[in-house]
Amino acid sequence: MVINSLALNNYRNYLSEEISFSDGINILYGDNAQGKTNILEAIYMLATTKSHRTSKDKELINFNSDEGHIKALINKRDIEYRIDMHLRRSKTKGVAIDRVPVKKTSQLMGMVNVVLFSPEDLDIIKDGPSERRRFIDMELCQLSKIYYSNLSSYNKILNQRNNLLKNIYYDKSQLEMLDVWDAQLVEYGIKIIKDRNNFIDKINEIILDIHKRLTGDKEIIKVIYDRNVSCEDFATELSFKRDVDLRYQTTQVGPHRDDISFLVNDMDVKTYGSQGQQRTAALSLKLSEIEMVKEIIGDNPILLLDDVMSELDSSRREALLSSINDIQTIITCTGYDDFIKERLTIDKVYQVSKGTIQ
Numbered sequence: 048m049v050i051n052s053l054a055l056n057n058y059r060n061y062l063s064e065e066i067s068f069s070d071g072i073n074i075l076y077g078d079n080a081q082g083k084t085n086i087l088e089a090i091y092m093l094a095t096t097k098s099h100r101t102s103k104d105k106e107l108i109n110f111n112s113d114e115g116h117i118k119a120l121i122n123k124r125d126i127e128y129r130i131d132m133h134l135r136r137s138k139t140k141g142v143a144i145d146r147v148p149v150k151k152t153s154q155l156m157g158m159v160n161v162v163l164f165s166p167e168d169l170d171i172i173k174d175g176p177s178e179r180r181r182f183i184d185m186e187l188c189q190l191s192k193i194y195y196s197n198l199s200s201y202n203k204i205l206n207q208r209n210n211l212l213k214n215i216y217y218d219k220s221q222l223e224m225l226d227v228w229d230a231q232l233v234e235y236g237i238k239i240i241k242d243r244n245n246f247i248d249k250i251n252e253i254i255l256d257i258h259k260r261l262t263g264d265k266e267i268i269k270v271i272y273d274r275n276v277s278c279e280d281f282a283t284e285l286s287f288k289r290d291v292d293l294r295y296q297t298t299q300v301g302p303h304r305d306d307i308s309f310l311v312n313d314m315d316v317k318t319y320g321s322q323g324q325q326r327t328a329a330l331s332l333k334l335s336e337i338e339m340v341k342e343i344i345g346d347n348p349i350l351l352l353d354d355v356m357s358e359l360d361s362s363r364r365e366a367l368l369s370s371i372n373d374i375q376t377i378i379t380c381t382g383y384d385d386f387i388k389e390r391l392t393i394d395k396v397y398q399v400s401k402g403t404i405q
Contacts, residue, residue: 048160048346049375050090051120051127057112058134059085060402069394070122073377077399083379086399087163087351089117090377093130094159094349095185096140096152105136113137121159124346130158156188156195160340164333164367165353171332172317172325176306183243183307186336190343194242201235204228205303212296229285232301237278239302247272247307253342254335258311261327261366266311268328275304330363334370350376357381 049070055061060082075083084100088107091099098107108115115134120127133141142149149155171178188195208228215221250270258268276284284300291299309316309328316328340348350371356364357380368391383396398405 048124048344048349049122050159050349050377051122053086053089054116054118055086055089056116056118057109058089058107058115058117059109061085062109062402064402064404066397066404067395068375068377070375071394072371072391073375074383074393074396075377075379075399075404076381076383076396078381081399082402083399084353086404087353087377087379090119090159090349090351091161091163092117092132093119093121093155094161094189096142096155097185099163099165099185104134104140108134108136119159123158128158130155153192153195153199156192157190160189160344160346160348161351162333162337162340162348163351163353164355166355166358168333169326169329169355169358171329172309172320176304179307180303180305182332183246183305186340187242187246190340191242194239197235197238197242201232201239201302204231204235205298205301208232209297212292212298215293216296225289229282232298233282233285236281236301240274240276240278240281240305243302243305244272244274249339249342250332250335253338254331257334257338258328258331261331261363266324266327268316268331269310270332271308271310273306273308275302275306276300326359327363330359330367334367337370337374347374350374352376352378354379354381 050068052065052067054065056063066086075086077083088098088100091097092107098104101107113136117130117132117134119130121130122128129143129145131143131146133143135141140152142152142155144155144158168182171182184198188198208225211221211224211228215225247270254268254270258266281300285298288299309332311320311324311328314320316324320328337348337350352367356367356378359367379399383393
């Protein structure tokens with residue numbers, strides 16, 4: 048799987064720009080705040096329907112316009128597809144595949160598979176649970192339209208239940224309506240828990256050898272799925288915590304409170320590991336993500352490296368570079384001399400400056 052070209056119109060700081068990519072290593076270099084990450088963000092949008100930097104589509108549109116467009120040509124198993132995304136300030140985004148509009152943006156999920164690696168990902172171990180849940184969800188949503196649908200349904204039901212909890216605070220007559228939302232929350236929540244559990248199992252099958260290689264066989268890593276509640280106990284716990292939910296006007300139980308933890312040599316690396324160990328664990332996780340996507344879709348994902356090389360020491364950088372030989376990779380950086388020193392075979396180099404690409 049490769050992206051052949053990307054066209055941006057009134058997207059972030061790009062008025063009208065088009066860029067073609069090699070199916071090998073592509074370098075986008077330039078000073079900070081010139082628009083390099085915006086290119087990766089646009090590709091990520093086509094894969095996930097969401098930005099990795101904002102939840103508001105209107106922030107993606109150029110200040111001087113009410114609409115923005117992303118167009119890409121994707122080669123997937125030797126078939127080229129055109130994907131168009133239309134961003135509007137006052138309406139939901141529109142998507143077309145091969146010029147045919149789709150009714151739901153969820154139909155785009157799985158069309159493009161990307162793995163994004165940014166400096167923020169190196170802190171995924173020590174960040175809050177929401178970042179680790181987001182990591183699981185964004186990957187599973189790319190790999191499974193069913194998971195995407197279940198997660199969307201769960202989040203809508205969760206919001207409606209929380210709104211009802213607030214209303215009950217002022218109107219106790221609505222209390223019996225909670226049973227309806229509880230049943231639906233449990234139904235979709237169980238599906239999410241099962242899929243996340245399978246995801247963690249697959250990650251553990253892959254990450255062990257990768258982490259051993261990164262640490263010279265000195266460390267053994269294990270990823271633990273810290274479920275907030277089990278499938279079997281979800282309904283019971285939700286009922287048991289109802290009084291607490293009513294008091295705080297929010298839902299205390301469910302996969303929206305899940306987390307994952309990382310044990311290195313049976314030690315919780317978030318609490319007891321050094322920064323180096325935390326970053327190595329994060330790198331192992333990302334490299335595992337690449338291998339898992341390959342295995343599941345039977346193809347290579349597109350790898351997006353957003354200024355991450357400058358954050359890695361030489362040994363970790365070498366480990367990352369050795370894993371991208373056969374993957375289309377788009378790398379942003381402030382300069383590309385370091386990559387030449389690493390003896391990367393660079394296929395295309397672009398300079399990005401003030402929303403223009405050369």
